[in-house]
Amino acid sequence: MGNPIVFFILAAIAIAAAMGMLTSRNAVHSALFLVLNFATIAVLYIVLNAPFIGMVQITVYAGAIMVLFLFVIMLLGADKLGGVVGEDKWQRYLAGFLAVALVVVFGIVLAQGGGVDTGTATAIDSSPAALGMRLFEGYVFPFEVTGVLLLTSMIGVVVLGRKKRGKDA
Amino acid sequence: MPDVTIDWYVALSIILFAIGALGVLLRRNAIIIFMSVEMMLNSANLLFVAFSRHLGDLNGQVLVFFVITVAAAEVAVGLALIVTIFRTKQSINIDEINLLKG
Amino acid sequence: MRVITYFFMNAFNLAPLILIFPLIGVLANGLVGRRFVETDRKTGEVWSGWFGSLMAISSFVIAALLFFSLRSQEFHAEVIYLFDWFNVPSAGFRIPWALQVDTLSVTMMLVVTGVGSLIHIYAIGYMHGDPDFSRFFTYLNLFLFFMLILVTGSSYLMLFVGWEGVGLCSYLLIGFWFDRVDETGHPMNATAGRKAFVANRVGDLAMILAMTLTFWTFGSLEFNTVFQSAVELFEKGHMVEFGLFSASLGSVLTAVTALFLMGAAGKSAQIPLYVWLPDAMAGPTPVSALIHAATMVTSGIYLIVRSNVLFEIVRASGSLILGVISAPDLVAYTGAATALLAGMIAFTQFDIKKVLAYSTVSQLGFMIAAAGMGAYVAAMFHLITHAFFKALLFLSAGSVIHGMEHGHHEIAHGDHHDDGFDPQDMRMMGGLRHKMPTTYVVYMIGALALSGIVPLAGFWSKDELLSHGSDNNFAVYLMLALAAFFTAFYMGRQLKMVFFGEPRHAAAEHAHESAPLMTRPLIVLAALAALGGFLNLPYFTEGMAAANQHKPGGIFLGLEGWLEHSIQSFELTAEGVLHMPHTSVVMSRSVAGLSTLLALAALAWAFYGVYGKKPKTADERDPLQSTPIWWFAILPLNTFYMKGVIPLFNRLAHWLGYALDWDFWHDFVHNRLIRDPFVGFANFAADILDTQGVDGLVNGAGKTVRRLASVIRLSQTGYARNYALSILLGAVALVAYFLLMVN
Structure with missing residues (x-):
């Protein structure tokens, strides 16, 4: 399922782009980070023997949908409405805790190597x-x-x- | 150097999903919340394709195709809604939209 | 031909139709009848009235078919199962809805539907022009429906359904003209209806208790099961367990039968619950005839006759109520006392229908007394003949009232000047025999039949139960004989006041004979009242009886031969299990002669004696209260009678009629002791229990929910983010559970 080096590089870029989208104060920047994220995932699709889906990802997602987003952002002039939720802080902590919990739960399962069959099928015609x-x-x-x-x-x-x-x- | 297994893709997609969820929960800008939702959809897509490859089954890719189509429709309607809300409230701050308050 | 024969022999499958026909009538008249009548008065009345009548007649035809079917299979009773009403298998509680077709119930069906059909037809004429014409026929058909449920039911519970249903119809029909008010603006008809309803509830409570006891003892309410196991348990000397104590079957059944008597007293207007029946005359006259004379009021007698096995077991077991009197004897004495008391009260009434109403109470007393003495056939015989002639009398009285109203209308020339005219007051009548010849003749037949004049129906039935009394219970016999004497007297008084002498009011001078639609049913009923006695003729001599081994045969004792298949006590007595009082099947000449003599004397006394020349005007006092009775003058005891017996008797009758019956019984006992506490409790229930207790509970529940909601609604912030957060919370929890716990 691909070269480990390629995977790590792509995964790092995808996560970094996602983080960038999450933290940018400017909505336009967020959108551009998301485009980057979609593009890396498209590359991953190609690596995963799904060239058609990869192309669709580029044209539909990174192309059409994100252009629509950018248009709306600019149309409404909403690019500067940044920041995170204000008053109730408990909510931010709870959200963060849940996200971490989700990752940890899966981490435990993967570390145990349970559940998922690690056998690899041969590439099929896609x-x-x-x-x-x-x-x-x-x-x-x-x-x-x-x-x-x-x-x-x-x-x-x-x-x-x-x-x-x-x-x- | 270890082989790339399905576990790696699962881990990546969970991380992306968690980041998307955080975006939905923490940001105030409706458009960014929307983008976060798209990212969550994408993490699921990634998992579909990875399992399709892993199991040698094309059905996963067909499902991704459908998800992308539906997501496109959803984005179109969703953005139109945001535009409409902006017209009436002059804001897309999610904190100002609380008519459902009991 | 064979088809027809088969049809006649096997009508049991058609039995449910007897209930369905009146129900169709109810639906048709209740749903569309009103629109019919209002659209086109004339044809609407014809359709509505005749449709209702047709349904009654159809039921009668079914009853007749059942009659022939029973004959063709040698009177073997059938229970026709329809469906399960209640079924709780775990508790062994099952109440099927089934029809009991035996000779007793078919007799009742024939009487109810036969007399009912005639009264339906009569009512088409009588109710002509009434704004609620179709409502009347709806109620009549509904009554027929419930009455037929009562007599066809195969269990006490079904009987009780009919019992309550006819009570409801009685209430609806007494208050039929519920908007009519008296001089003080009091809605008297509605009040009368309510009174009947409440008085009946007292009896119904007793019925419910009796049924509960029956179910506890026998585990069933089916007639056949109850009677069968009652006999078995009685032969075994079974004790009934009540948890802490046990009682012999005889004493349990004593309680049951005493409660049945209470129930019958409510429905059949016996002491102490008879007070509702005279007031029930507020209803339209066909209703008085159908419900309050011929059919519904006899359901108490039907109940006792149906339960004959239970009564006879009590008699055989020797159990006494409080060690004083056995339950059947109590029944007999209650009936006899009612017959006597109501007969005397009838003396003082001036309302033509009230005389008949008290007369009905009195005659019902005869039947109850007969049933209590074990003369079940005689009770049923009198029930049938009484249905004929009392329906006839009421309908004729209705015809008289109708004629008087028309006469009054004529002299008033349409404008309503109220001169205190009452079309039912006998003091306003007089001389009507020339104005209403048909009514006069049929009324005469009815009155003579009721008085017990040979050979009309009343003679045979009254004579049978009197001779039974003279054989078995002389005290009851004396009371009933005296009551029979009173009966003849007040009927003579009524005949004289209504039909003879000179008219005492202008309305009586202008009265008309009623329409043929009304008089024709009267003629049919008159024929029945004249010939009804042949249903159950006794043997005239010992020799004739011996020739038939003292068993029913030929034209003699037809009813007894028919009913003995339903009255199990006959068979059980023959087997020696029970000891039903025996009556000679030969006519007792002394009893018959004496009662005829008494009746003739009373009629003559009323006719020529007390009311001989008087009253001449409407305002004149009733001669009963100031009597120069001329033929006492020829007796040496003249002075004694004149100064002693007669005034005493007059005062007694007057005192019974007004002081005892009205002041004490109606006002004091019923109003003070029963109504006021009841109203007080009702007010307590409405004002305290309901507003504070029940409402408090309901409002409290509402307030609690509201408080809880105001806490919970804090979670509904309206922020989509919060909802998303809770979704994620759930999702993570589920994922954690499935991935970590399940593996």
Whole structure:
């Protein structure tokens, strides 16, 4: 499953980018850190023998979605609304504790080597053609439903984004 | 030099997930909260692909494909909502949106 | 032909229809009848009334089919199971809903549906023009439904369902004109209905206690099971365990039967609960005829006759109530005392329907007394004939009232001037025999039948129970004979005041005969009242009886031959288990002669004696209170009678009618002792228990929830972040559990 050195470098970049997103006071910086994070994950996908998903990740996530984010940030001028939650500090501590607990729980499980089979299968054909065949063989109905979902969300966005006449005018 | 096993990917994706969760819980900017949610989705995707490779099963990648599609739809609607909220409240500070208070 | 034969022989599967028909009538009239009548008065009344009547007639047809079916299979009783009402297998508690079809219940069905059908038809004419025409027929059909449940039920619980149902219908129908008020603005009809309802509740309480005891003792409420195990346990000398103590079966059944008597006293208007029945005359006259004379009030007699085995076991066991009197004897004396008391009270009444009402109480006393003496067939016989002639009398009285109202309407020319006219007051009537000839003739037949004149129905039935009394309980016999004498007297008085002499009010002069729709049922009933006695003729001589081995045969003792298949005491007496009092099947000439003589004398006395020339005007005092009774003058004891017996008797009757019955019984006992504490308790329950206790509980629960909620709602901050945090908390906890604990 890839070269350890490559994995460590990519993992370090991904975590660092995530931390950067979390801590930046400027929303634009956060968005750019997230793009970096998505890009490293896309590379990991390619390493994991999933080139099609990696490309989709780059085009849809790092491309389309993040551009949308940036547009909205700039449109609203919300880039400077930084900082973390104010008054109730207990909440921050609890959130931090839970995040750490989550990581520790999994750490314990992984350290025990329990649960997960470490055997490695041979690489399979995961070309776009093979993926497409699998999609249309076993997932036709979900695929169609997803199409309807996209259409619905598109209409929803148009309705929501429209300026209400007589109110703003 | 040890081989990269599935455990490594699990660890990475948990760390990314925890960071995303922290973002959701700690930040005040609705857009950043939203981005954190996207990162949590991505950590799950990573795990899917890793297990797909690990088990030699293509279904994991198909699921990731669906998740990305749904996430795209979700982002579109979510951002539209944020824009609408901003229009009415002139703010996207999550602390000012508490109409559900009992 | 074979199909028809089969149909007649096997109508048992049709038995549920007898209940379904009236129910259809209730639904039809209750749901759409009103709209029908309001849309088009004339055709609406025809449809609504005839539909209700048709349902009653259909039930009668079913009852007749059951009659033939029973005959064809030699009177063998059938229990037709419909469904389980209650079933608690773990407690062994099962109450099936089943119909008991035997000769006794079919007799009751025939009476109820037969007389009921005639009264339905009569009511179409009587209720003509009433704004609540369809409501009336809804109630009538509902009554029929419950009454049929009462008589067809195969268990005490089903009987009780009907028992309560007819009580409800009685209440609804007494208060049918609930918006009518008297001079003081008091809603008298509604009050009368309530009084009947409450008086009946006292009896119902006794019924519930009796059923509880029965269930405790026998573990069942089914008639057949109860009677069978009662006999078995009695033969074994079984003791009934009550936890701390045990009692013999005889004493337990004494309590049960005494409670049954209490229940019957409520429903059949016996001392001490008879007070509701005279007031019940506030209802429309067909109701008085159907419910308060012919059918519902007889359900107490039905209950006692149905429970004959229990009563006879008590008699055979020799258990006494407080060591004084046995339960069947108590029944007999209660009935006889009621017959006597109500008969005397009837003397003082001027309301044509109230006379008949007290007469009904008195006649019910006869039946109860007969049942208490063990003359179950005689009780049922009198029940049937009484249903015929008392329904006839009430309906004729309704016809008279109708005629008087029309006469009054005519002289008033439409404008309502209230001159204190009361269409039911006999003092306003007189001379109606020329105005209402049909009514007069049928009324005459009914009155003579009630008085016990040969050969009308009342003679045979009254004679049978009198001769039973003279054989077995002479004290009761004397009381009943005297009551029979009173019966003839007040009927003579009524005949004279209503139909003879000169009209004492302008309304009586202008009275009209009623419509054929009303008089035709009267003619049918008159025929029944005249010929009903042939149902159960006694043998006239010893020789005839001996020729038939003292068993029913030919035209003789038809009813006894029919009913003995349902009254198990006959069979058990023949087996020597029980000792039912025996009556000769030969007519007792001395008893019959004496009672006929007494009846004739009383009629004559009332007719020519007391009311011979008087009253001439409506304001005149009742001659009963100031009597120069001429034919006493020829006797040497004239002075004694004149100064002693007669005034004493008059005063006694008057005192009974007003001081005892009204002041003491109605006002003091019922109002002071029963109503006031009850009202007081009701107020306590409403004001203290309810507002402070129950409301406090409810409000307290509400307040607690509110306080709790105000604490919990603190967690609902409205911040999405807090909700997300709790989701994460749960997620981490679940993940930790599954990953760490499960492995």
